[in-house]
Every structure is written in C-alpha cells, then in structure tokens.
Amino acid sequence: MTQQHKVTEIEQNMRIDKLLALKVADVSRSEIQTWIADSYVYVNGKQVKANYKCQKGDDIKWKKPEQSALRIEAENIPLSIVYEDEDLLVVNKPRGMVVHPSAGHQHGTLVNALLYHCESLSQINGDHRPGIVHRIDKDTSGLLVVAKNDKAHTVLAGQLSEKSIERRYETIVHGVIEHETGLIDAPIGRDPNDRKKMGVTDNGKPAVTHFRVLKRFAEFTHVECKLETGRTHQIRVHMKYIAFPIAGDPKYGRRKTLDIGGQALHAKSIAFRHPATNETMQFEVEPPSYFKNLLAQLEK
Numbered sequence: 001m002t003q004q005h006k007v008t009e010i011e012q013n014m015r016i017d018k019l020l021a022l023k024v025a026d027v028s029r030s031e032i033q034t035w036i037a038d039s040y041v042y043v044n045g046k047q048v049k050a051n052y053k054c055q056k057g058d059d060i061k062w063k064k065p066e067q068s069a070l071r072i073e074a075e076n077i078p079l080s081i082v083y084e085d086e087d088l089l090v091v092n093k094p095r096g097m098v099v100h101p102s103a104g105h106q107h108g109t110l111v112n113a114l115l116y117h118c119e120s121l122s123q124i125n126g127d128h129r130p131g132i133v134h135r136i137d138k139d140t141s142g143l144l145v146v147a148k149n150d151k152a153h154t155v156l157a158g159q160l161s162e163k164s165i166e167r168r169y170e171t172i173v174h175g176v177i178e179h180e181t182g183l184i185d186a187p188i189g190r191d192p193n194d195r196k197k198m199g200v201t202d203n204g205k206p207a208v209t210h211f212r213v214l215k216r217f218a219e220f221t222h223v224e225c226k227l228e229t230g231r232t233h234q235i236r237v238h239m240k241y242i243a244f245p246i247a248g249d250p251k252y253g254r255r256k257t258l259d260i261g262g263q264a265l266h267a268k269s270i271a272f273r274h275p276a277t278n279e280t281m282q283f284e285v286e287p288p289s290y291f292k293n294l295l296a297q298l299e300k
Helices: 016-023 028-037 112-117 148-163 234-241 289-299
Strands: 002-006 041-043 059-063 081-082 088-093 141-147 165-176 181-185 188-190 199-202 209-218 220-227 265-273 280-286
Touching: 016 181, 028 041, 059 289, 088 112, 088 199, 141 148, 148 265, 165 289, 181 234, 181 280, 188 234, 199 209, 199 234, 209 234, 220 234, 220 289
Parallel strands: 141 265
Antiparallel strands: 002 059, 041 059, 081 088, 088 141, 165 220, 165 265, 181 209, 188 199, 209 220, 265 280
16 A cells, blocks of 8 residues: 655655654664665655655655565574473573564564474464564563464463463663552553654553562662553553663663663563463563673672
C-alpha cells in the first residue's frame, strides 16, 4: 500500500531518510536508505538520493517492501537453554541479539538459532516469528519462553493475556530512589513526536510496572521491576516517566549516561504454568558479566 506525506515548513531542509525514519513506525534509518536505493520512495514523482533535503510542499510517496521477501534461514548459533521439553524451551537470550528477523536484521537472530536447534516451532505468529510468544529488546538480556507447537503457544499467550505469567527484571537507573517500592500505572503508546519511540500517552494502552529498590549508590539505584503488562519498551518508558531513566539507554536515557553499549536491563526470572501439565514452572538466571561489573564499579 502506497503512503503519502506532504513536507511542512518545520520539516524543510530535513534529509529524506531522516524524515521517513521518523514517520514510519519500527523502521530504521538504514532500512529507509535501502528503500530509497531500491526505488520504493519518490518525491514529487521522481527518485531521489537518501541525502535529498526536503522542501516545503514536497509530495513524498513510499511503499513498504513486501515482508515475504525476507528469507529466514536456520543458523548454527549457540543457545543458552535453561529448560527444554517437547512443548517449549526457556532461553537465556544474550545482550545484543535481536529476537526475530526484520528487514534490517535478517541474520543472527534468536529465531535463526531456534530454527537450527528445533525440529518444530509454533506457527501462530507466522513464518517470520516461529515459536515467539513474547519478546525482549535487542540489548536486554535474559529469559524468554518459546513454544514448540501451536497448542503450547495458545496456552502461554493466554497466560500472558490474563497476566498470570510473572516476569521480573533487574535494572540500574540514574538517580537515587528514596522509597523502597513503587507502582507505575501509566498508559503507553507510540510517541507522537517520534514514531520510533514509545511514551506515556493519554490514548495509550494500559501499562503497569511494580518496582522495589535492591540497593542505592551515590548517583544510581539498583532496582527490580515486575511487569503486570507487557507493552513495548515498558520498563524503559516507565522509569523515564518517573524521572529515573535506565543507565546506558540510548533511546530513553539521559544525554550523558554510562557508555555500556545499551540499557542496563536484564530479564532475571519468569514463572508460568506448563501448557500441557499445568505444573508451575519457575526459572531465574543471573545478569551478564557487564551488569555485575557495573554494580561492582558503583559499589566502589
């Protein structure tokens, strides 16, 4: 489907790739540059280069490439498997790994690794997200449950919907939180000023995060968060909303933050009922070495 936008006075002199990256949800600037090179973007009916400076009144038209063009290949990538049976896996995803392929990340994802490891995965979310019941961000480490068949997927997704899956995270935030515990109940939706970000918005979806302080440092706080809902970037958005943004977060953190290559956020534990036996399953993993080292440095 072709989409269209007329350049406003405020947007004048902005590069076409930057402007479209703001306008199109969940698409990176590098992906937009590929679209432009592959003739998916036209300005006033003509092709332009990625560095074209938009002028007021320019008529921009673009068409998203068909996702079916993605070829998802099995790749022999090591997996840290915490638990596995015939219905599901619990995986400790490393920091820096994308969960499922997209136009900008076709290789090296968790799905690529799962396709190599597993004979079968659920197909409820289609060919591009086999087995994926829920996600965590690329630079967030920690636990994910993966469904091997559609029945298991349906039951687990139902538990997510009814909020009976318990997910706890560890994070390090800027600032010293004075109270021991807290609850953030603030709806989350797409940021109207930046389509690649989420934010607390009046028309957002309900989002609830519980937190408790684990340890305070001079300028930071070590915090445990428990999700009641699972919105995109929920903990990152909520901690920013209460003025304690996550350390290292390039999207929602402070301009001057810790240079640690991404947000200090780790999915430490998960608990759910097994989709076949109804037995309560609970798993917990320690944070990665960078997280432990950061805590040790803050201690000093």
